[in-house]
Amino acid sequence: MDLRHLRYFVAVAEEGAFRRAARRLQIAQPPLSQAIRQLELELGVPLLIRSTRGVELTTAGAQLVEHAREILSRVEDAISAVRQETASGFLRVGLVGGMLAAAELTGPILQSFQMAHPKLQLSLCELNFAEQTEPLARGAVDVAIVRPPYHDRRIDMFPVLGEPRELFVSTRHPLSTADEVRVDDILDEPMLDMSRAPAEWSAFWLLDELRDGPAPGHGRIDAVTVHEFELALALRRGALTVAASVPRLAPNPMLVGIPLRDASPSMIAVARRRGDRRIAVTEFIRHAGVICRLQHDLVPDAVLP
Incomplete structure (x- = not known):
């Protein structure tokens, strides 16, 4: 038996109408009605009497709602106890x-x-x-x-x-004053070769998957941290794509981030x-x-x- 169906049933029983129960559960009414029908089919008895005024519990429904409340309460207690203990x-x-x-x-x-x-x-x-x-x-x-x-x-x-990516370049780079760039505009730009990074990861940031081959290089670097990348970029002609949060959260007066509008996030x-x-x-x-x-x-x- 699905605990979610029990939770839905208790909400319908307490609200007395599918529409109010759906609003309380923050779900659409059709899947709520379907879940209650599945519960009734699973138990083999009708649980609700439906009318234009709302719903009423059958004898079986009245019995189930009390047990369902207890079951759901015990499940919540168990989850809370386990989380606190562990x-x-x-x-x-x-x-x-x-x-x-x-x-x-x-x-x-x-x-x-x-x-x-x-x-x-x-x-x-x-x-x-x-x-x-x-x-x-x-x-x-x-x-x-x-x-x-x-x-x-x-x-x-x-x-x-x-999150979006940006092109990270030195303030002396020819593209440094651009408002934004697109991937096709920079595929021929020299990129810093991140020699110590895993190949798959490095290829993503250098946009290698969008070229027929690796990016035009502008020197190999051993950088493995944000600050090391920033130092390398500040001194060289090359570029890198970075998460857009890097220029915001780790600003460097010698570098600029340029929005890269059509790159994958x-x-x-x-x-x-x-x-x-x-x-x-x-x-x-x-x-x-x-x-x-x-x-x-x-x-x-x-x-x-």
């Missing part, structure tokens, strides 16, 4: 790029999760771009906010938000070791997704997965 101890959270990991939502995710789980001690670890998944795989961190694309069979990833994901279903890890992933859905407007032009 959401204590120590959780190591990796953040690629530090507080840039989830753009403007990094702080809200961490702060609200800590408030929801005050007994759980968070330990934060900054991850660089070359090793976003390795610390997870070897157990150095429990969960991480990362920036795909990465394909690592040892890791599960859960996208939570996307940079996705933010929460990652865990494959199959790691510890409750603290699962709760962090769930919580990050909720915060991104509720507060995505804090990240300009954000897109939900």
Whole structure:
């Protein structure tokens, strides 16, 4: 039996009408009616007497609603007890790029999760771009906010938000005064060769997937952090695409970000070791997704997965 159907049935019984129950549950009326019919078919008895005035409980419905309330109450108690019991101890959270990991939502995710789980001690670890998944795989961190694309069979990833990309260049670059650029306009531009970053990840930021071959190079760099990339760009002719939040949250007077209107977004994901279903890890992933859905407007032009 689906607990959701029981929750729907209790709402209809208490509201006395499908329309009011649908409004309370914040769902459309047809799927609510369908769920109640499925429940009646599963039990083999009618639960409601429908009329133009609303609905009334049958004898079977009156019996079920009391049991359903008790079941739902016990489920909520169980969930609360498990969360309080297990959401204590120590959780190591990796953040690629530090507080840039989830753009403007990094702080809200961490702060609200800590408030929801005050007994759980968070330990934060900054991850660089070359090793976003390795610390997870070897157990150095429990969960991480990362920036795909990465394909690592040892890791599960859960996208939570996307944001636009910009072209990041020196203020001396010929394109530095442009209001915006399009991908086709920059495919022949020299890009910095990120030699230490994984090939798949580097190809995304250098737009290699949109060319017949790799980007025109302008020197290899060993940069693996935002600040190292900024230093390299400030001294060279090359360019990079970056998440649009980087120029906002890590400004550099020697660099400028130019909106890149038709590039695919940079996705933010929460990652865990494959199959790691510890409750603290699962709760962090769930919580990050909720915060991104509720507060995505804090990240300009954000897109939900």
